[in-house]
Amino acid sequence: MGKEQERIKIRTNDFNFYYGDNRALHNISVEIPENRVVAFIGPSGCGKSTFLRSMNRMNDVIDGTSVKGAIVINGIDIYDKTVDVVELRKLVGMVFQKHIPFPKSIYDNVAYGLYLSGRKNKTEVEGIVEQSLKRSALWEEVKDRLNESAMSLSGGQQQRLCIARAVAVDPEVLLMDEPCSALDPISTAKIEELIGELKDTYTIIIVTHNMQQAARVSDFTGFFYMGNLVEFDKTRTIFTTPSKKETEDYITGRFG
Amino acid sequence: MTPLRHHRTTRSEFQKKVLGFFAVGITVVGGFIVFGTAMFMLLHFLIKGLPHISWEFLSQAPRNNNTEGGIFPAIYGTTFLVLTMALLGVPVGTATALYLTEYAKQQSFFAKSVRFAVNTLAGVPSIVFGLFGVGFFIQFVGGGIDSLAGMEGGAVFGHPALIWASATLSILTLPVVIVSVEEALKAVPRELREASLALGATKWQTIWKIVLPNSLTGILTGSILAVGRGAGEVAPIIFVGAVYSLPELPTGVTDQFMHLGYHLFVLATQSPDVDAVAPQQYATTVVLLMLTFGLNFTATIIRSRIRKKRLG
Numbered sequence: 001m002g003k004e005q006e007r008i009k010i011r012t013n014d015f016n017f018y019y020g021d022n023r024a025l026h027n028i029s030v031e032i033p034e035n036r037v038v039a040f041i042g043p044s045g046c047g048k049s050t051f052l053r054s055m056n057r058m059n060d061v062i063d064g065t066s067v068k069g070a071i072v073i074n075g076i077d078i079y080d081k082t083v084d085v086v087e088l089r090k091l092v093g094m095v096f097q098k099h100i101p102f103p104k105s106i107y108d109n110v111a112y113g114l115y116l117s118g119r120k121n122k123t124e125v126e127g128i129v130e131q132s133l134k135r136s137a138l139w140e141e142v143k144d145r146l147n148e149s150a151m152s153l154s155g156g157q158q159q160r161l162c163i164a165r166a167v168a169v170d171p172e173v174l175l176m177d178e179p180c181s182a183l184d185p186i187s188t189a190k191i192e193e194l195i196g197e198l199k200d201t202y203t204i205i206i207v208t209h210n211m212q213q214a215a216r217v218s219d220f221t222g223f224f225y226m227g228n229l230v231e232f233d234k235t236r237t238i239f240t241t242p243s244k245k246e247t248e249d250y251i252t253g254r255f256g
Numbered sequence: 257m258t259p260l261r262h263h264r265t266t267r268s269e270f271q272k273k274v275l276g277f278f279a280v281g282i283t284v285v286g287g288f289i290v291f292g293t294a295m296f297m298l299l300h301f302l303i304k305g306l307p308h309i310s311w312e313f314l315s316q317a318p319r320n321n322n323t324e325g326g327i328f329p330a331i332y333g334t335t336f337l338v339l340t341m342a343l344l345g346v347p348v349g350t351a352t353a354l355y356l357t358e359y360a361k362q363q364s365f366f367a368k369s370v371r372f373a374v375n376t377l378a379g380v381p382s383i384v385f386g387l388f389g390v391g392f393f394i395q396f397v398g399g400g401i402d403s404l405a406g407m408e409g410g411a412v413f414g415h416p417a418l419i420w421a422s423a424t425l426s427i428l429t430l431p432v433v434i435v436s437v438e439e440a441l442k443a444v445p446r447e448l449r450e451a452s453l454a455l456g457a458t459k460w461q462t463i464w465k466i467v468l469p470n471s472l473t474g475i476l477t478g479s480i481l482a483v484g485r486g487a488g489e490v491a492p493i494i495f496v497g498a499v500y501s502l503p504e505l506p507t508g509v510t511d512q513f514m515h516l517g518y519h520l521f522v523l524a525t526q527s528p529d530v531d532a533v534a535p536q537q538y539a540t541t542v543v544l545l546m547l548t549f550g551l552n553f554t555a556t557i558i559r560s561r562i563r564k565k566r567l568g
Contacts, residue, residue: 056454063361090456100447102466112465113455162451169455 006033009173009203010055015069017050017059024050026227027069032220037195037204039214039235042224042250048207051224052175055205056092057085073173090117093171093202097178099159101150106142109150109161113169128168135201136164137194156187163194167202174198176206180213192217211251215239223247301545305538313539318501322523323532327540332505333513334547337422337493338483340509345426346479349433356434357441358463378431386492389424390416394496412510419509421497428492429482436481436559440474441467443562477558484551488544490517500526516544 010032017025025047032038040048053059070077078088101109110129133139138160180188195217208214214221222232231247242248319325360367399414444467452462498518506513520540527533
């Protein structure tokens, strides 16, 4: 099966990113298929997180950054002047490396995004909170303590709560920035299993240091090195018969 | 061997010890001077003042040329003054801190100007604030309101009053509020802000629902520190509303008021019989000290809790 048969969700076109004068991403062109898990791997500072954070314009909050080229989601260039960043971020949700819930109750953490859009209907919000917690495989563990502080949860539970929080606003794309790097192996396994389930509903892009994780969870893998997307292909291809020498050196552990 | 090296190696062990002893000695003496002064002052006032503090002293008005009765009007006036001050100054200070930490581009000309202004305000002698209060608040703002309302100048607002003293003090304490609130805002983790933004929150929603609730203790600390500082200042309020004595307690913000610090000044310098007034003077000092110490102590405790939370 070739990429031709996939429906493309996100397409980037010679995308460049600058921190001041420092060019962090070089002409990134990639097509990300819908309802697939795409992993970006590469050594620290290679630009994979910057690229991920460009897809919901999270880098906008950093002073002195600029972009060139396009990232097209659902046919719209998200860096176009007419795009409302707030609406974009509802469409493209994000899960961060540090599992920091808001210092609020479990319920309010999940309902936060709904309150933002002014949805206050109690039964509606309750329904979405329950559904989101079920989707992030946390419901059974927290259904009797929804009003307790989210800080009382374990690290792995907190990260699943962060996923529930992101899922609640009904995004189409989920960005995950090293979602397991602060978790123990059991919690990591749960999150990875969850990623597999979530891809039926969402297009998932995950940045990870952990090559085994990329191999386990993703359908497609991209290798970033020094701000360039060196290679992008089916995960199986990348890990068995990469076409670039840098990719092979990296996945066989010769550097990075 | 170079002469320098030669010189060093010939300095005897004894000389080294003497020098070291002096170096340590000077620093220790410095410490003792500070500690001793603070203790002497505190104990002196406590010993002389505490025995005269009674319920009567705290709850009654002064009588008989301030030699009898208490200082209730001054306590009441000071409290009224600093609360009004906090009400006026904390929102402005919080807004400024929000601008500086959340909105301003750090290198922009305006942000730099605001920072410069905050530092300048912190260094202005307090008596200057008093003069500013007279010129700006009483004559310009107060007189302006009166004449706009068609009254002759000084009818309602254009005279020394509690509101103008509070306004003057709130400007004097602005730097304290701004610095404290800024510190609290910066202590809110970047990840929390980003998580909120990533869920489609606007910048203002993020500030209102995430940043401010997580900085409340810091805003509280800033307010308490400001109140502590404001409660102890006398110079700026002499011209703008504090008075020797009052027949009645102030009931509104356009009334004049008595004030602990000013009362102390009056007791110390304006009494016909210095000896008869002395006990009242000591006791007033203790009340003022307790008030400002208590406020600063509370603020220090809250602040150290915030710092611990941030590190933890």
